[in-house]
Amino acid sequence: MIKPVAPDSEFTIRELAQEFDVTPRTLRFYEQKGMISPARRGAARIYSAADRARVDLILRGKRVGFALDEIKEILDLEAIDRGGRERLEPAIERFVARIQVLQQQREDVERAIAELQAGLDWMRERLENRTPPDDVRRRARAFEALAQARLDPWSGASAG
Amino acid sequence: MIKPVAPDSEFTIRELAQEFDVTPRTLRFYEQKGMISPARRGAARIYSAADRARVDLILRGKRVGFALDEIKEILDLEAIDRGGRERLEPAIERFVARIQVLQQQREDVERAIAELQAGLDWMRERLENRTPPDDVRRRARAFEALAQARLDPWSGASAG
DNA sequence: TCACACACTTACGCGAACGTCAACGTCAAA
DNA sequence: TTTGACGTTGACGTTCGCGTAAGTGTGTGA
Numbered sequence: 565m566i567k568p569v570a571p572d573s574e575f576t577i578r579e580l581a582q583e584f585d586v587t588p589r590t591l592r593f594y595e596q597k598g599m600i601s602p603a604r605r606g607a608a609r610i611y612s613a614a615d616r617a618r619v620d621l622i623l624r625g626k627r628v629g630f631a632l633d634e635i636k637e638i639l640d641l642e643a644i645d646r647g648g649r650e651r652l653e654p655a656i657e658r659f660v661a662r663i664q665v666l667q668q669q670r671e672d673v674e675r676a677i678a679e680l681q682a683g684l685d686w687m688r689e690r691l692e693n694r695t696p697p698d699d700v701r702r703r704a705r706a707f708e709a710l711a712q713a714r715l716d717p718w719s720g721a722s723a724g
Numbered sequence: 725m726i727k728p729v730a731p732d733s734e735f736t737i738r739e740l741a742q743e744f745d746v747t748p749r750t751l752r753f754y755e756q757k758g759m760i761s762p763a764r765r766g767a768a769r770i771y772s773a774a775d776r777a778r779v780d781l782i783l784r785g786k787r788v789g790f791a792l793d794e795i796k797e798i799l800d801l802e803a804i805d806r807g808g809r810e811r812l813e814p815a816i817e818r819f820v821a822r823i824q825v826l827q828q829q830r831e832d833v834e835r836a837i838a839e840l841q842a843g844l845d846w847m848r849e850r851l852e853n854r855t856p857p858d859d860v861r862r863r864a865r866a867f868e869a870l871a872q873a874r875l876d877p878w879s880g881a882s883a884g
Numbered sequence: 885t886c887a888c889a890c891a892c893t894t895a896c897g898c899g900a901a902c903g904t905c906a907a908c909g910t911c912a913a914a
Numbered sequence: 915t916t917t918g919a920c921g922t923t924g925a926c927g928t929t930c931g932c933g934t935a936a937g938t939g940t941g942t943g944a
Contacts, residue, residue: 609891
């Protein structure tokens with residue numbers, strides 16, 4: 565995930581945009597928000613390996629649901645450090661909260677994968693119109709119930 | 725996660741909103757989008773256990789990054805089923821794509837948790853101002869580099 | 885010198901997912 | 915019967931994360 569490059573590498577906006585599958589506009593937008601500060605050659609932006617690493621972190625942050633401002637905050641930790649202990653404490657609290665959200669999210673992702681997988685089996689089954697193996701049937705019925713929101717709350721949503 | 729309730733339970737909009745920590749407006753919004761269809765007593769909405777299950781699924785879907793329209797699509801699988809094979813095939817493709825995205829996301833979440841956890845150790849260390857144990861120091865430095873996006877791409881982002 | 889790709893800034897626009905009034909109905913307790 | 919909590923339906927406002935022109939350089943090859 566993300567290829568290593570030489571520390572002294574340089575990239576144009578388009579190169580970086582292509583690599584990360586975003587538009588140049590997106591990178592300019594991040595810059596405008598103060599999340600990256602590429603060097604300039606004249607007016608043109610030149611991205612270093614460090615800039616590239618930041619972009620990678622930004623996009624990974626996005627994928628797990630961080631807002632851009634939150635990601636910026638993480639990227640700005642250096643400033644928090646210099647700011648001393650008063651700034652550190654609330655930052656810690658937000659970090660803890662964030663980690664908890666992520667742990668919840670991990671659980672959600674696991675369930676979603678399992679459920680969609682079951683749904684997939686179910687759909688493929690319909691397509692081939694064969695008699696399904698027993699375990700697939702069980703999962704499929706579970707999904708069916710879930711998809712139509714008819715799951716019996718006593719059996720389905722149990723286990724706290 | 726999500727308490728089981730009797731199948732014949734009924735809820736007001738406020739009860740459900742409170743339980744799921746959303747506003748009544750949000751539930752009406754989902755209804756307006758055709759994602760739930762609570763019964764009415766007069767003009768007032770009455771939510772069944774099934775409605776509640778759907779709300780749960782909607783919110784879980786949201787947390788893993790599904791758009792509301794996508795969630796609706798999942799909830800509408802019944803219709804897809806009735807629609808026959810032509811509608812089923814593209815749905816399968818979208819499902820497969822979605823599962824792949826989720827697998828990527830699972831990876832991202834794992835990394836994010838690990839990195840934030842390291843960042844947390846690092847911050848707590850600064851707070852207590854003690855000499856950290858070696859393993860914490862290593863992780864902390866990794867985070868520091870990451871947070872400031874100065875990680876050496878040759879060592880840090882390797883292993884493709 | 886011309887064309888063309890690619891870059892830049894400025895600025896308005898947009899869809900998603902609600903928030904926030906406004907104006908009104910309803911029902912139970914005081 | 916008035917108060918107050920709760921409900922309803924519009925309809926407009928807001929934030930986020932960019933998209934999309936519009937107009938203007940800049941550099942490179944034919």
